[in-house]
Amino acid sequence: MDAVLAPPDVNQMLQQLVADLRSAAGSNLVGVALYGGLAKGRYTEGISDVNLLIVVHDAGFAALQALAPALTAARRGSRIAPFIATPGDLRAMGRLFPAKVLDMRAAHRTLWGDPSLDGVEVDRGAMRIRVLQEIKNAELRLRQRAVERAAEPDVLWGGLVRSLPKLAVTLEVVLRLRGETVPPDRPGVIRAAGRALGLTDAVAPFAELHRHQRRPGDQQTVALFRDYLALLKQLGDELTLLGTLGNDGGTRP
Numbered sequence: 001m002d003a004v005l006a007p008p009d010v011n012q013m014l015q016q017l018v019a020d021l022r023s024a025a026g027s028n029l030v031g032v033a034l035y036g037g038l039a040k041g042r043y044t045e046g047i048s049d050v051n052l053l054i055v056v057h058d059a060g061f062a063a064l065q066a067l068a069p070a071l072t073a074a075r076r077g078s079r080i081a082p083f084i085a086t087p088g089d090l091r092a093m094g095r096l097f098p099a100k101v102l103d104m105r106a107a108h109r110t111l112w113g114d115p116s117l118d119g120v121e122v123d124r125g126a127m128r129i130r131v132l133q134e135i136k137n138a139e140l141r142l143r144q145r146a147v148e149r150a151a152e153p154d155v156l157w158g159g160l161v162r163s164l165p166k167l168a169v170t171l172e173v174v175l176r177l178r179g180e181t182v183p184p185d186r187p188g189v190i191r192a193a194g195r196a197l198g199l200t201d202a203v204a205p206f207a208e209l210h211r212h213q214r215r216p217g218d219q220q221t222v223a224l225f226r227d228y229l230a231l232l233k234q235l236g237d238e239l240t241l242l243g244t245l246g247n248d249g250g251t252r253p
Helices: 008-028 061-078 087-096 098-106 124-151 153-177 186-196 200-206 218-242
Strands: 029-035 050-056 080-085 108-113
Touching: 008 029, 008 050, 008 061, 008 108, 029 098, 050 061, 050 108, 061 080, 080 087, 087 098, 098 108, 098 124, 098 153, 124 153, 124 218, 153 186, 153 218, 186 200, 200 218
Parallel strands: 050 080
Antiparallel strands: 029 050, 029 108
């Protein structure tokens, strides 16, 4: 199992979970890998999920039943968020969910076996569409927040800080496809994307926001939410105008 930059108790839990999965799945298990925040060095204990890719030959119901006890216990105790796929699923995801595959492929830590990520090709055209979909979806969801419960500041704040991690992942994809260096931290990603897209000032207020911090005052919260909605529209417009997300025409970052 590769070294993982995580608290000792999380490392110990992962070692035990991999052992439990190998025992439960036997030869059906292909590989296990971390992805997401923990693999990128962005982990807040008690808040962040531990995203785990579990690759199996057979993902039928009986195979899932075999994995369920270990994963249910891990979810309850350590916020494990399992993602179960076959190698064929991963290849299809290169076309259907290219942003997720690119994110996994670019930042993962193999815990056991071969998670089958390195050979997955990403469809560049599908990637561009998916990036635009993610940004527009975030904008539409935030509009809904704005009209819920009379636009209470707590509601607005919750929508904003829950949206930012997903936006950062999307912006990582944009940076990779444009051939830009991807910083290791979320604030760095947001700032780098702002510079690359000519939106430095627009992204600045959101680079350091996290959901675990205390909400600012009502007026500041409303202003941040308003500006975040405007930023999402600017991002969508800018990426649409660019036409492509990079210049090399390839499928790999």
